Amino acid sequence: MKMMGESWAELGSRIAGLMFVWATIQQFFPHQLRAYLDKLSDKLLGIVYPFVQITVHEYTGGRRNEVYAAIENYLGAKSTAQARRLKADMVKNSKSFVLSLDKSEEVTDEFRGVKLWWVLKESVRSPTTFSLYRSAPDEKKYYMLSFHRKNRDIVAGAYLSYVMEEGKALELKNRQRKLYTNKPNDSWGWEGKHLWNHIVFEHPATFQTLAMDPKKKQEIIDDLIAFGKSKEYYAKIGKAWKRGYLLYGPPGTGKSTMIAAMANFLNYDVYDLELTSVKNNSDLRKLLVDTSSKSIIVIEDIDCSLDLTGKRKKKKKGKSGEEEQNDPLEAKEEENEGDDGSKVTLSGLLNFIDGIWSACGPERIIIFTTNHKDKLDPALIRRGRMDMHIEMSYCKFEAFKVLAKNYLDVDSHPLFETVGRLLEETSMSPCDVAENLIPKTASKEVETCLNNLVEALNKAKETARSNAEKEAKTKKVSARRYGHWMKMIGKLRRKNED
Numbered sequence: 001m002k003m004m005g006e007s008w009a010e011l012g013s014r015i016a017g018l019m020f021v022w023a024t025i026q027q028f029f030p031h032q033l034r035a036y037l038d039k040l041s042d043k044l045l046g047i048v049y050p051f052v053q054i055t056v057h058e059y060t061g062g063r064r065n066e067v068y069a070a071i072e073n074y075l076g077a078k079s080t081a082q083a084r085r086l087k088a089d090m091v092k093n094s095k096s097f098v099l100s101l102d103k104s105e106e107v108t109d110e111f112r113g114v115k116l117w118w119v120l121k122e123s124v125r126s127p128t129t130f131s132l133y134r135s136a137p138d139e140k141k142y143y144m145l146s147f148h149r150k151n152r153d154i155v156a157g158a159y160l161s162y163v164m165e166e167g168k169a170l171e172l173k174n175r176q177r178k179l180y181t182n183k184p185n186d187s188w189g190w191e192g193k194h195l196w197n198h199i200v201f202e203h204p205a206t207f208q209t210l211a212m213d214p215k216k217k218q219e220i221i222d223d224l225i226a227f228g229k230s231k232e233y234y235a236k237i238g239k240a241w242k243r244g245y246l247l248y249g250p251p252g253t254g255k256s257t258m259i260a261a262m263a264n265f266l267n268y269d270v271y272d273l274e275l276t277s278v279k280n281n282s283d284l285r286k287l288l289v290d291t292s293s294k295s296i297i298v299i300e301d302i303d304c305s306l307d308l309t310g311k312r313k314k315k316k317k318g319k320s321g322e323e324e325q326n327d328p329l330e331a332k333e334e335e336n337e338g339d340d341g342s343k344v345t346l347s348g349l350l351n352f353i354d355g356i357w358s359a360c361g362p363e364r365i366i367i368f369t370t371n372h373k374d375k376l377d378p379a380l381i382r383r384g385r386m387d388m389h390i391e392m393s394y395c396k397f398e399a400f401k402v403l404a405k406n407y408l409d410v411d412s413h414p415l416f417e418t419v420g421r422l423l424e425e426t427s428m429s430p431c432d433v434a435e436n437l438i439p440k441t442a443s444k445e446v447e448t449c450l451n452n453l454v455e456a457l458n459k460a461k462e463t464a465r466s467n468a469e470k471e472a473k474t475k476k477v478s479a480r481r482y483g484h485w486m487k488m489i490g491k492l493r494r495k496n497e498d
């Protein structure tokens with residue numbers, strides 16, 4: 001049995017054939033009669049066949065058509081529910097196989113009350129065409145969309161854009177994400193291409209498994225959601241669509257885990273930029289330009305990557321005490337060279353974040369991590385550059401509950417109260433808490449694991465107390481010595497005065 005759209009498509013092609021014959025015969029009619037017959041045939045055609053068809057071919061100009069790929073994705077979900085015959089393919093860069101319509105299958109769609117029919121068609125490529133596009137296969141596949149001509153505007157305008165957007169979003173959702181690391185400059189490819197190595201990004205961290213204060217976590221999630229939806233807003237205010245996050249806190253508090261959770265949440269790629277292997281500001285710019293949108297660019301331990309503090313050139317004081325401009329050449333040299341031999345400078349990095357080059361692709365996030373926020377130049381982390389400063393702190397009770405759920409699959413236990421009290425009395429990173437929750441023996445009993453943690457927390461508390469005592473003692477001794485020396489100096493002064 002023929003389907004609705006397919007029958008219309010067939011009827012359409014038959015009518016097209018008739019129209020061709022009609023057009024050939026018309027050549028022999030006088031001019032006035034031809035114009036009249038043209039009008040008449042248009043009217044007749046409108047009555048017999050009120051449908052319009054749009055075809056989208058898989059290959060155009062020898063390349064795979066992006067629109068075709070988007071339609072394939074868009075129809076994939078609908079096809080699963082409607083079509084009798086489906087095709088399963090493993091698509092490049094996709095994490096799962098993709099279901100799509102098989103040949104001559106039809107899918108019905110509805111958009112703002114308008115009914116539409118999609119059919120996948122296939123014809124054999126003619127030998128001449130094939131020789132032109134050797135990379136394309138023998139079969140010529142195309143989607144045919146049929147709809148009533150009264151809906152022409154809505155389909156050509158809103159519907160097709162909607163299909164493209166949805167198809168691209170689905171492609172993004174199904175694709176395999178990547179973790180990029182920058183190659184050393186001497187192994188960059190021809191014409192400065194292939195500047196990054198990549199592997200598949202498969203980090204399991206999510207916001208659900210991230211141990212931190214739930215209120216703070218929700219704030220970050222809300223911020224990310226708002227960012228993802230702010231395309232129009234950024235365009236309206238005339239700012240590049242990007243956002244900066246500074247993650248700071250002691251080692252093992254989850255800064256890297258947070259980045260992985262963010263990337264998984266947004267479905268973004270991650271570019272892990274190792275600043276110490278970047279030769280100069282110009283290479284830094286090239287690396288930035290070679291990143292894609294929907295990505296997170298990370299510079300971990302920014303304070304250790306380069307000595308970025310105080311690199312900004314201060315203006316020299318002139319004799320009059322007024323500030324003078326530096327010699328332009330000297331300024332340029334100093335601008336281009338750091339103290340540690342590396343030539344990436346603070347100003348280069350600032351340009352990287354918010355210079356004109358940083359707007360070369362939309363929807364990007366830049367993250368810096370550090371264990372020492374106070375060591376960073378304020379210019380680098382001021383609001384607007386690093387829009388949100390996120391402190392990753394030592395483990396408190398709320399964060400512990402997440403870890404207990406992750407590692408022991410428990411929501412409560414009589415020992416929770418003791419753990420909560422001890423976490424208030426001592427500082428232990430989530431990394432160390434997690435480490436102590438992992439069963440050390442064959443026994444995987446919750447009680448044993450929690451007791452291990454209590455023991456570790458008591459030990460940490462004791463170590464902290466004795467360290468504090470030692471420090472206080474050292475300070476007391478220093479103060480005594482200081483008093484003694486001050487007395488001696490006083491005595492000598494008095495003697496000299498006498």
Ligand SMILES: Nc1ncnc2c1ncn2[C@@H]1O[C@H](COP(=O)(O)OP(=O)(O)OP(=O)(O)O)[C@@H](O)[C@H]1O
Nearest residue numbers: 209210211250251252253254255256257430431434
């Ligand atoms: N907040 C957290 N939530 C869940 N797991 C955590 C958290 N913090 C640390 N961990 C665990 O500890 C390990 C180390 O944490 P992570 O590397 O994210 O810390 P970091 O702050 O980036 O440390 P560093 O400053 O040393 O790079 C992670 O693999 C994770 O298993």
